[in-house]
Amino acid sequence: MPAADLSADHLFDLYRRMKTIRVFEDTCVAAHKAGEIPGYIHSSAGQEAVPVxxxxxxxxxDRITSTHRGHGHGxxxxxxxxxxxxxxxGRVGGLCGGKGGSMHVxxxxxxxxxxxxxxxxxxxxAVGAAQGLRLFGSQAVVACFFGDGAVNRGPFMEGLNWAAVYGLPVLFVCEDNTFSAFTHSSTTTAGPGPLARAQACGVAGERVDGNDVIAVRAAAERLVGEMRAGGGPRFLWCRTYRFSGHVSIDPxxxxxxxxxDAALKRDPLLVTRGQLGDAAAADAIDAEVEAEIARVQDIARKAPYPPRAEAFDDVQDIGSPAVEAAR
Ligand SMILES: Cc1ncc(C[n+]2csc(CCOP(=O)(O)OP(=O)(O)O)c2C)c(N)n1
Structure with a gap:
């Protein structure tokens, strides 16, 4: 059932964005396994409804911050x-000049x-960005994506506390995909979960089905609305699942x-297709997205690598005093 207050065009747009992320991820995992893409790929397949x-x-x-699994966020x-x-x-024309790669996009x-x-x-x-925006008089907000593993690290506590103390407009978005790398999060996380920890810092929020893009959108709309009205930080706990291994080579x-199997039955793309109720239109979007990804992959395959002489340009720390002195 389409949400009553969302237009069909908007729903199709949400679906297209999710499908684009899925095909992008699957294509890049395959390209990494084929030796075309260096480094590792952390696929977000299965989690698309959250960033979209x-x-x-x-x-x-508005600004966002991301994770090691960040293609979908971008x-x-x-x-x-x-x-x-x-x-x-890693080619010329990349978002970071081809020098950042997957984990620094x-x-x-x-x-x-x-x-x-x-x-x-x-x-x-994200918290620093929100504070900077406030100092410059901006009305923009910040959405901060992180995994369920991140809630066990110190910066989680420090960041939420700081944002709450200063009333900063940060939407903390926990993408709870059940795992932290290769470990089931239930074995590493004490207590009733991420939202309770946020509430302990005075950050209000909601728990949502992270495979339902309409539900995620509605919750985000409520929370961001409260933030824009001056309510301070908010927290969105999204329950989802990643279909792939931790990295592309992880079985x-x-x-x-x-x-x-249970998670695949709740594939966010299937859920949205059900909500759209128009399989032919969704199929047409699928075909367009696949053609578009094939087009950009072809461009990337043929693009040159950055010139050797520019290897250290735009790089903050080259790690070698000798090279630094010669610059
Ligand atoms: C500070 C730090 N510790 C450990 C690692 C190794 N590491 C990479 S991803 C990961 C698990 C992260 O889990 P989560 O935040 O739930 O994200 P997910 O991979 O599930 O999307 C770990 C421990 C790291 N990158 N950084």
């Missing part, structure tokens, strides 16, 4: 698909402040087949 639902209520001026916030693919391939032009390989590393960045033998 949240970013649907953000403006271009694409949902409006990062350019072709430049994202070029970045993962950033696109400040759309408010995407960067993926981050440090678990919970995006939390203080995920640590999880139960019946858990995966």
């Amino acid at each position: 639902g949240v970013c649907a209520v953000l403006t271009r001026e 694409l949902a916030k409006g990062a350019d698909l072709e430049r994202m693919m070029l970045e993962l391939y 950033a696109d400040f032009s759309v408010g995407m402040l960067g993926a981050n390989g440090i678990v919970a590393g995006g939390i203080p960045i 995920a033998t640590y999880r139960k087949q019946e858990d995966l």
